[in-house]
Amino acid sequence: MSMPPLPVTSNSQELGDSGQSNVLGKRLNKIFETRLDTDKETLEALKELSTFFTENSIQSRRNLRSKIEKRSLAINEEFLSAFTKVKDALDTVYNDVVSIDSEVRGMSMHLQATRAQTYQLIEHTTQLQAQRKKLSMEQEVASAFLERYQLSPAELTVLHGSTRDSPITPVFFTALQRAQTIHSDCRVLMQSGFQTVALDIMEQMSLHQEAALERLYRWTQSHCRSVESTETAALLTEAMSCLQDRPVLFKYVLDEYGSCRRAALVRAFIDALTKGGGTLKPIEMHANDPKRYVGDMLAWLHQVIPSEKESLNTLMSLCSKIDVSDHIQQILASITEGVCHPLKVRVDRILSTDATTTILYSVASLLGYYHQIFSQVVPESMLLGTLAEVRILAQNRFLSALQGRVKQHLADRLDTPPPDLSPSTSVSALMSLLKEVLSVAGVADGRPEDITKMVGVVLDPLLQAVNLSAARLPTTDMAVYLLNCLYQMQTTLSLYGFMDNRLERLQAQSDAQLDTLTSEQASSLVANLNLGPIYTILQETSRGPLANVPGMDAASLKHFLVKLDGFLALPDILLLPQISLLLSTIHRNNVKQRAFEVICTVYKQLFAAVHDPVNGYQNPSSLISRTPEQVQELLLGNGS
Amino acid sequence: MSVGPYNYSYIFKYIIIGDMGVGKSCLLHQFTEKKFMSDCPHTIGVEFGTRIIEVSGQKIKLQIWDTAGQERFRAVTRSYYRGAAGALMVYDITRRSTYNHLSSWLTDTRNLTNPSTVIFLIGNKCDLNAARDVTYEEAKQFADENGLMFVEASAKSGENVEEAFLETAKKIYQSIQDGRLDLNAAESGVQHKPSQPGGRNTLVNDQTASKDSCSC
Ligand SMILES: Nc1nc2c(ncn2[C@@H]2O[C@H](COP(=O)(O)OP(=O)(O)OP(=O)(O)O)[C@@H](O)[C@H]2O)c(=O)[nH]1
C-alpha cells in the first residue's frame, strides 16, 4: 500500500547546471541497472496499478494521473477519518489518564499522609511490644518470686483450715514446712538487699506459722488421746515434732496426753482390781492374802509402765531437737499419779487390819522392793512418794506390832531365872520371833537401818528385862545367867546380815560379864588353895628373908604345895559350879583359862621368890619342884 | 514419707520361770543381745527385756519379764504371771532337781495365767551334754503329757534359743488368728498396736533390742 512519493518532479527541479548531464547519465544508469523483478516495491506498485489501469488507452493514460491523485485523496480521506477515530479514542484515553493521574496524585498524597501516620503507629507499636516483653518478663519473675516466697491459696487453706474443726492431714505438714522454708529463704533475700520485702515476708510467714501451729496445737490436744488409732498416731507424732519449737504448746499437749493416759490407767487398774480380764480373777479376790494382794497390784503397775513409756517414745519419736527423756519422765510421773490414791487406800486398809507381824514384815519388805524398782522407773513421781509413804507406814505398823508382841511376851512372864541359869523362856521366844521375822525372805534386801531398828525393838526391851531379873541374883549367878542370855541372842543374830553393831554391843556386855565371872572364879581358887596370904606377903616390899616370915616358912609352903598338887591333878573340881552352867564352851573355857592364869602368875612369883637366895630357903629345888612352866602346862594345856 | 509411729503390730508379754541358776537370765540375754553372759548375777525380783520379731510378716514386740528363781522372791515373781501370753519354763539338764521342780512351776503357771497362755518348756545348758542328768526323752514325755512345747537349748551356744522364743510367738499369733485369744480382753498379754500402712517397708531393724534391767 506504500505509495511512493513522487520525487520525479522535485528531483528535476533540484538539478543544477553543473552536473546536469552527469545526473542524467547516473539516472539512466540507475534505470538500466534497475532490475525490476527484484524491486519489490515497484512490483507492488505495478501490481496495484494493474487493478485500475485496465485499459491502456490515451484517455486512460491522460486520466491516470488524476485517477491516481483521486485514489490518493480517497486513501488520505480514509486515513483521516480513521485517524479522527483514533484521535477521539486517544482523547478519551488522555482524559482518562489525566483523571487517573489526578486520582493517583490524590492517592499518593493520601499515601504520603498515611505513611506519615503509620510511622507513628509503628513506633508506638514497637514501644508497646518492648514494654510488653519487659512486662511479661517481670511477670515471670514476679510469679516465680511469689511461688518461691508465698504460700499458694491451697496451702493457706490447708494451714488455716477451712473451718475451725477441719482435720489435720498430711498435707498440712507439707504446707507448714513450706512456710518454714520460705521463712528461712528470706535470708537469701536479705543478703541480696531486699531487706524490707524479706522482713515483710518473714513476718507474714511467722503469722501463718503461728496460726497454723495454734490450730495444730488445738487439734493435737484434742486428739492426743487417740494415739492408739492408726491414722492419728502418725499425725500426732508429726504434730509433736512441729510443736517441739513451741515449748509451751508442747508442754500443754503432753500435759493433756498425760491426763488422758492417767484416767485410762486408773480405769484399767480398777478393772484389773475389780473385774480381772478374760479368765483372770480380779486382783481384789486376793485381798485376804495381803502379800499377794499388794504384790499383784504393784506388779501390775510395774508392768504397764514399759507400754506407757513406749507410747510416749513413739509420740515424741520425731522430736529430734529436744531432749525428750525429761519430758518422758515427767509425763510418766503424771500418768501414774492417778493410781496413787486407789493404791494407797488399799494398802492402808491392809495395814490397818490385824495382820500378823510376819505378814506385815513381808508387806513392808515388798513395798521396799517396789519402792526401789519404781525409783528407777518413775523417779521423782507421786507414785514413788506414795510408795515411800505406805512403805514407812507398813514399816511402822510392823514395828508396832512387833513391839506389841515383845511387850506381851515380857509382861506374861517376867520370870525369875531358872535354877540352871539357862536363858528364860522369853529370851527363846523372842529370839524365835526375831528369827521368824528375819527369815521372812525379805524380797528387797532390807535396808540396814530398818533391820537395826527392828532388832532394837526386840532386843532393847528384852535386854532390859533380862538385866532386871538378873539383878536379883548373886554375882556369879547373875553373870552366868546374863552370859547365857547374851549368848543365845548372839547366836541368833550372827545368822543374819547387818548385825555387826548389835553383835559388838552384845559382845561388850558379855566381856564385862566374863570379867566378873573370871574374877569370881579366880578369887574362889585363891581362897580354896589358901593362896591369899602367900600372895599378900609376896607383894610386900619391906620384909626380911621370906623363909622367916610366918606363913611362908618351908612347912607352910609344903602344906600349900600339897594342896596345889591335888588341884593340878583335877583342876575342874575347884571350878565354881555355875561355870558348868554356861551354855557356851567358849565362855566356859575363857573364864577357866583366865582364872587359872591368875594361879599360874602367883605360882611363878612364888617359885622365883623361893629360888631367890635372899629369901633364905634351904634347897629350894626340892621344896618347890614343879617349874612354873609345868604348872602352866597342867592348868592351861600346852603353851599359851 | 514419714516412718509410722509404731514399727510393730502387737506386743506379746512373756515370763521366764524356773529354779535359780537354770539360766533364765542368760537365755533372755542371748535372745536380746545374742551374747552369752558367763557371770550373770542372780536376778533380784524381776528384770525386763524386749525385742521385735516377725511372725507371718507381722512385726511383734516381745516384752519379756525374767523372774528370779530364788525362793525368797516368789512373793514378787508370782505376781508377774498375770496376763502373760507366753511362759517359758526353764530347767537345767545337768541338775535333776531343777527338772523335778517343774510340776510345781507348772501348777503355779496354770493357776496364775490364762488357759490360752502358751507354755514352752526349755531344757537349758544342752551344751553340757557330758554332765547331763535329765534325758531328752523323759523331758519330752513330760512335755507331751502336759501339752507343753519343748526344746533343749543352750544360752551359751545359742542353740534353739531363738526357736523357743519364736515358736512361742507363732503359737500365740495362731491363737489370735483362730480367735482363741481375745485381744479385747484386758490382760490377755497381747496388745494391738497400729503399725503404719507403709510401716512394713520402712526401716525397721528387727534386731533392735534393748535390755534395761528393770529400769523400763
Ligand atoms: N554351760 C552353760 N552355762 C549356762 C547356760 N546358761 C546359763 N549358764 C550359767 O548358769 C549360771 C546361771 O545362769 P542365770 O542365767 O543367772 O540363771 P537364772 O536362772 O537367771 O538364775 P536366777 O536369776 O537366780 O533365777 C550362770 O553362771 C551362767 O553362766 C548354758 O546354756 N550353758
Ligand SMILES: [Mg+2]
Ligand atoms: Mg536370773
